[in-house]
Amino acid sequence: MARMAPNPLEAFQWTPQPKAAALLRRLVDQLLDADPVATGLARRMKDETGTRFIDWIDHLVLPPDHRAMSELAAAGYVRETAQDGTPHFVQPHGMFPPIVPGARLSAALKVESVADFAAANGLALTSCDPPLSPLRRLAISDALSVVERHGFRGYSPPTHSALRGENFLRHLEKLRTRRPNFQNDDLGFEHVHQLLDSAIADLGVDAACDLFFQAEREFWQRRNRAAQAQKSRQDKLGLGWANHDHHTYRSSRENFPKLVAVFEILGFKCRERFYAGREAGWGAQVMEQSIAGIITFNDVDLTPDELTQDFAHQPLAVRPTLGTVGLWCALHGDSFLEAGMHHLEAQFDFDALRQQLEAEQGVKTMKPFTDLPYLRQAFTEGERWKVAEKRIARVLTAGQITPAQAEQFRHEGAIGSHLENLERNDGFKGFNQSGVSQIISATDPRKHLHRAGA
Numbered sequence: 001m002a003r004m005a006p007n008p009l010e011a012f013q014w015t016p017q018p019k020a021a022a023l024l025r026r027l028v029d030q031l032l033d034a035d036p037v038a039t040g041l042a043r044r045m046k047d048e049t050g051t052r053f054i055d056w057i058d059h060l061v062l063p064p065d066h067r068a069m070s071e072l073a074a075a076g077y078v079r080e081t082a083q084d085g086t087p088h089f090v091q092p093h094g095m096f097p098p099i100v101p102g103a104r105l106s107a108a109l110k111v112e113s114v115a116d117f118a119a120a121n122g123l124a125l126t127s128c129d130p131p132l133s134p135l136r137r138l139a140i141s142d143a144l145s146v147v148e149r150h151g152f153r154g155y156s157p158p159t160h161s162a163l164r165g166e167n168f169l170r171h172l173e174k175l176r177t178r179r180p181n182f183q184n185d186d187l188g189f190e191h192v193h194q195l196l197d198s199a200i201a202d203l204g205v206d207a208a209c210d211l212f213f214q215a216e217r218e219f220w221q222r223r224n225r226a227a228q229a230q231k232s233r234q235d236k237l238g239l240g241w242a243n244h245d246h247h248t249y250r251s252s253r254e255n256f257p258k259l260v261a262v263f264e265i266l267g268f269k270c271r272e273r274f275y276a277g278r279e280a281g282w283g284a285q286v287m288e289q290s291i292a293g294i295i296t297f298n299d300v301d302l303t304p305d306e307l308t309q310d311f312a313h314q315p316l317a318v319r320p321t322l323g324t325v326g327l328w329c330a331l332h333g334d335s336f337l338e339a340g341m342h343h344l345e346a347q348f349d350f351d352a353l354r355q356q357l358e359a360e361q362g363v364k365t366m367k368p369f370t371d372l373p374y375l376r377q378a379f380t381e382g383e384r385w386k387v388a389e390k391r392i393a394r395v396l397t398a399g400q401i402t403p404a405q406a407e408q409f410r411h412e413g414a415i416g417s418h419l420e421n422l423e424r425n426d427g428f429k430g431f432n433q434s435g436v437s438q439i440i441s442a443t444d445p446r447k448h449l450h451r452a453g454a
Contacts, residue, residue, distance in 0.1 A: 112240025
């Protein structure tokens with residue numbers, strides 16, 4: 001359960017939710033036993049993508065007279081009204097799909113594109129909602145459907161005009177091409193504000209948020225071989241990145257409040273803060289946009305005395321030294337500007353993904369930094385990026401790297417991005433603070449000198 005505490009570093013203390021997890025597993029097992037289409041798809045998800053059927057569920061439909069209906073309250077579910085007025089049950093203390101009263105037990109799976117899923121699985125779109133709708137659904141068996149969402153959390157598609165569809169594509173194109181080289185960071189942020197103001201005016205905050213992160217995943221994937229390999233595996237089933245867990249951004253200290261401000265324009269709320277300890281020298285602000293279904297993990301160099309201040313909104317002074325996050329930004333640019341995300345974390349069958357990526361794609365995984373019953377996490381080996389000479393010269397002149405480090409970065413580049421393998425159990429919604437500290441330290445470019453090819 002998440003609870004608020006006077007100390008901001010102790011707020012949002014998430015805990016495993018075993019009762020809700022057991023209830024969900026029982027319902028999914030019942031569905032799989034009764035529906036061979038769902039059973040076959042679950043098997044292919046595990047064998048071909050290293051993912052679990054249960055992690056792809058957008059929502060479950062449950063008959064009012066089903067025995068499980070009487071167990072929802074004990075499992076932490078509460079009754080609420082969805083965006084379109086549909087009554088449903090949600091579990092606010094963990095990561096679980098909503099449960100919607102309906103005629104029969106069934107599941108709707110989340111995908112990035114219904115059309116892609118149909119094409120990959122030989123299905124027709126004759127009974128599907130219109131293209132570019134905020135909600136698009138396709139039935140694939142009596143007990144199974146897939147849904148595509150764009151900033152909408154209801155269960156019946158809202159009115160959708162041709163003009164809105166045109167605006168959708170136009171703004172997506174602008175967000176996909178938003179990273180020309182600007183003379184300074186302020187111009188980059190100003191450009192994004194203009195793009196988002198226009199997108200929000202035409203589409204609303206939630207749809208604009210959905211489009212923004214669709215473009216962000218694409219940019220990150222283009223620069224990461226592990227991402228390309230896994231995306232191709234998930235695309236063979238037409239799933240896309242709908243299993244994303246959170247998007248991780250690295251920011252310089254001077255730009256951090258600007259980054260948070262942009263996300264707040266997109267409807268994000270600040271969730272828990274992270275500080276990994278005096279030795280680690282970095283912290284993070286977790287943010288969530290519940291309607292678009294996006295979580296961001298935003299990293300920045302921090303000092304102990306800055307912990308209790310609102311570092312997400314108050315200016316952070318420029319420091320002469322660079323921590324792990326600050327050096328990454330100095331070498332590559334901030335995630336929000338030139339560099340793109342440091343990593344995307346998606347939900348997988350932890351062991352299956354590790355084995356399959358290495359065996360089929362030659363993609364190796366680093367040592368797990370979290371290996372708990374309810375949370376397992378590991379990075380793929382880092383993607384090494386070329387570093388621009390002007391960036392090397394700037395940090396060398398400032399005394400923030402040594403001549404030897406500068407020479408190494410010139411010849412071998414520096415670690416830029418990862419794909420993160422995550423498995424959540426018992427609906428655990430939080431993160432492992434000490435484990436994250438260790439892995440962030442391990443990705444510091446200064447710790448990879450003279451190890452190219454290792």
